[in-house]
Amino acid sequence: MDILFSNSQNLLNQTDGKFFRYLFDKIEWNQRMIAIKGPRGSGKTTLMLQRIKYGIKPQSYEALYFSADHYWFYTHNLVETTATFYENGGRFLFIDEVHKYPNWSRELKNIYDSYPDLKVVFSSSSALDIYRGESDLSRRVISYELPGMSFREYLNLTQEKNFLPVSLAEIQNSHSQITPEITSKLQPLPAFKEYLKRGYLPIITESNPESIPVFLQQIINTVVESDLAFIADYNAGTAYKVKKLLGVLAESVPFKPNVSSIARKVETSRDSVYEWLTQLEKARLLNFLIAEGKGISLLQKPDKVYLENTNLSYALKATPEIGSVRETFLLNQLKNIKKEVRLPKSGDFQLDDLVIEVGGKNKDASQVNHLENYLIAADEIELGFGKKVPLWIFGMMY
Known part of the structure; x- marks a missing residue:
């Protein structure tokens, strides 16, 4: 030994x-x-x-x-x-x-x-x-x-800070007191943009930042060709089709999947698509949203499919749509703190009775202001007011 x-x-x-x-x-x-x-x-x-x-x-x-x-x-x-x-x-x-x-x-x-x-x-x-x-x-x-890093951990690692986590309840009720304490120590927006592109994994400190997308592509290959090959008994032909499925998804996430259409593109059966989607979600390459009021079961078609984290968005597509990136970030952070997130009738995400709408700095509440309990998670702002909360603060929860 x-x-x-x-x-x-x-x-x-x-x-x-x-x-x-x-x-x-x-x-x-x-x-x-x-x-x-x-x-x-x-x-x-x-x-x-x-x-x-x-x-x-x-x-x-x-x-x-x-x-x-x-x-x-x-x-x-x-x-x-x-x-x-x-x-x-x-x-x-x-x-x-x-x-x-x-x-x-x-x-x-x-x-x-x-x-x-x-x-x-x-x-x-x-x-x-x-x-x-x-x-x-x-x-x-x-x-x-152990998920990938939060924005808080990214700041602590790359800027040698010691920010403590804040809860979702604190964000909802006290964000106007919390955010000035953080912004007095740094400008969060430039770091947040970098985090979205390549800050999800600790490898950020050990590699040239420009090589992170290549590293992520290698991770995808290893997960499909090695990890899932061991766990789900993939052969080389299956691994190729699973990667092709991921490529098809990356072109249009987040989206409501048409399983029959996806099966034709990947040249496989509907049952195989259901099975592979479930395995990719378990392997933390995808995140699913199920509509409010629906049960959750294995091999169930999700109502909306996302890549698991924003770094994958940039690794699989040169210029991902910013709205998609914002939603991917928030869903990722909420799931990483073990929140049950559903697709609501109005807004982007629902957690119990709280609905969150995601957008840019000019996002208004027109889609959700008829609801009693909602937040607007707005990108490109340092500080919020009332029910409008900076998107980046949701990265401080773990």
């Missing part, structure tokens, strides 16, 4: 504590088995390495990080590797990309049952349903979701 320890230590040596994703302080690390799901590039690996280096601070033999697709596992299995690690004093095991390991659920169950004082943290693709593997992990694992 020397190769695994050596690789783990090399990665720890390159890990710093300058920036921690918001989830770091929300995870109950004392749980026996923890799953961290999230899109590629969101920082799951760094989160685990930071936990070892700054949270556990173990002796070198007590904690081990490895990726489940390491070549070590060509000739060894996870259970025997864990047994050797434990017998030599190991107590903290961190497994990356667990979905790349064929028998992950069965072997994790065996590990959980065999080593009561071993703490296991594993990461996986967002598309993996960790509760529906070959073995029942529902009573054993606590699951967390």
Whole structure:
């Protein structure tokens, strides 16, 4: 196992504590088995390495990080590797990309049952349903979701600020007090425009900003050709059609899908389109809106389809329509704080009895002023007034 320890230590040596994703302080690390799901590039690996280096601070033999697709596992299995690690004093095991390991659920169950004082943290693709593997992990694992960065995290990372999160209720009721505190420390609009284009993933600090769209295209390829290939058993022909489907969607999102028309363009069946849409949504490449009053079920046609984040909009289309970008941003941030968002009869988004209309600085309330509880989320303004709220402040919620 020397190769695994050596690789783990090399990665720890390159890990710093300058920036921690918001989830770091929300995870109950004392749980026996923890799953961290999230899109590629969101920082799951760094989160685990930071936990070892700054949270556990173990002796070198007590904690081990490895990726489940390491070549070590060509000739060894996870259970025997864990047994050797434990017998030599190991107590903290961190497994990356667990979905790349064929028998992950069965072997994790065996590990959980065999080593009561071993703490296991594993990461996986967002598309993996960790509760529906070959073995029942529902009573054993606590699951967390790590989305891409909020605008608040982007500012804290790139401008070395320390802005604290604000709640949706605070935005609704106190935005006129909150926004001046932030604008006194920076001009948010230039940074917000940059965030929309390429600030959703922590990679922004490690790459030339101009190369981010290429990096995102590589992520899309990896999600479809590798992650979904493992999870949904795609072959090369299926992966090609799924990417073609994503390309068709990117040309016109947000839109109300005509599944028959999409199926003809992609040269596949309606059932396949439904299935692939669901998988792309689980893999955090798409977001769905279901109309107010409708039930939510698997393989149901969404009433409106969006790309999952605005960076994908710029990666898949040279000049995305700004109205689409604004809506994509707000839906993304609301879903990332686990709000149930519906498509209302009037306005863009509904959360319980609150309706939000999205637009530019001149957006008025004509479409929603007949409603009792509404907000106008307006782009290109630093400060709001009354029910008109700066769009960027919705990026400060996590």
